[in-house]
Amino acid sequence: AQSVTQLGSHVSVSEGALVLLRCNYSSSVPPYLFWYVQYPNQGLQLLLKYTSAATLVKGINGFEAEFKKSETSFHLTKPSAHMSDAAEYFCAVVLISGTYKYIFGTGTRLKVLA
Amino acid sequence: DGGITQSPKYLFRKEGQNVTLSCEQNLNHDAMYWYRQDPGQGLRLIYYSQIVNDFQKGDIAEGYSVSREKKESFPLTVTSAQKNPTAFYLCASSTPPPGDNTEAFFGQGTRLTVV
Numbered sequence: 001a002q003s004v005t006q007l008g009s010h011v012s013v014s015e016g017a018l019v020l021l022r023c024n025y026s027s028s029v030p031p032y033l034f035w036y037v038q039y040p041n042q043g044l045q046l047l048l049k050y051t052s053a054a055t056l057v058k059g060i061n062g063f064e065a066e067f068k069k070s071e072t073s074f075h076l077t078k079p080s081a082h083m084s085d086a087a088e089y090f091c092a093v094v095l096i097s098g099t100y101k102y103i104f105g106t107g108t109r110l111k112v113l114a
Numbered sequence: 115d116g117g118i119t120q121s122p123k124y125l126f127r128k129e130g131q132n133v134t135l136s137c138e139q140n141l142n143h144d145a146m147y148w149y150r151q152d153p154g155q156g157l158r159l160i161y162y163s164q165i166v167n168d169f170q171k172g173d174i175a176e177g178y179s180v181s182r183e184k185k186e187s188f189p190l191t192v193t194s195a196q197k198n199p200t201a202f203y204l205c206a207s208s209t210p211p212p213g214d215n216t217e218a219f220f221g222q223g224t225r226l227t228v229v
Contacts, residue, residue, distance in 0.1 A: 009154060032211055034218070043118075043204060043220035044157075051214050090156060092218070100145050100164060100210045101172070102218050106156035 002027040004091045006105035014113045019063075019078040021108045023091030026072065033074040034092040034102075035065055044090060050074060061085070086112045116141045120205050120221035127199075127228050135190045135224045137205035145210055146188035147218065150174060151202040160203075163188055164210070192226065199228045
């Protein structure tokens with residue numbers, strides 16, 4: 001069965017510093033991987049996704065992620081944090097065959113310090 | 115604009131009462147999902163449906179029921195059998211993989227409080 005693990009339920013960075021949110025996946029078949037962002041009391045918004053085209057994926061708001069099969073990782077990065085990046089971030093996986101269940105990690109809450 | 119509409123945004127119910135959460139999409143997606151969100155636990159899958167008139171249990175289906183009579187609609191009923199129903203509920207829809215258009219779209223959620 002597929003799963004994702006997000007290391008660090010809370011991450012704090014200073015404004016202007018590098019953002020690194022970690023996601024590792026487990027899957028017996030090639031997966032599609034996603035990062036979503038959630039602001040308080042709202043739904044989830046897609047940041048970026050890996051669908052086997054390019055391993056380095058660029059998303060909205062300056063975020064990017066790199067799919068590393070050898071490390072089973074899909075970490076999210078942003079070179080310079082902005083106050084508006086403060087939110088909760090979720091990594092998700094879906095298999096490209098069989099049942100189309102999206103499995104989510106437990107989330108990482110990002111705090112940006114002025 | 116295409117999207118997913120969940121209603122109501124806030125819902126209060128007395129303990130022991132059944133309650134139905136609405137989810138409608140106009141994205142022409144075959145697959146729809148219901149997730150429950152609790153602090154620190156991420157999103158947990160309640161039910162999902164890949165086609166009209168068919169649905170499958172997710173990881174935490176006990177105490178919930180769904181129907182999928184129309185492609186656009188996937189209502190969730192929280193029954194009195196659900197031990198701890200107070201939570202934030204999210205509905206989603208998607209096109210099935212594979213393909214570069216694969217992604218799940220989410221509604222704005224319904225916060226259910228049972229008193």
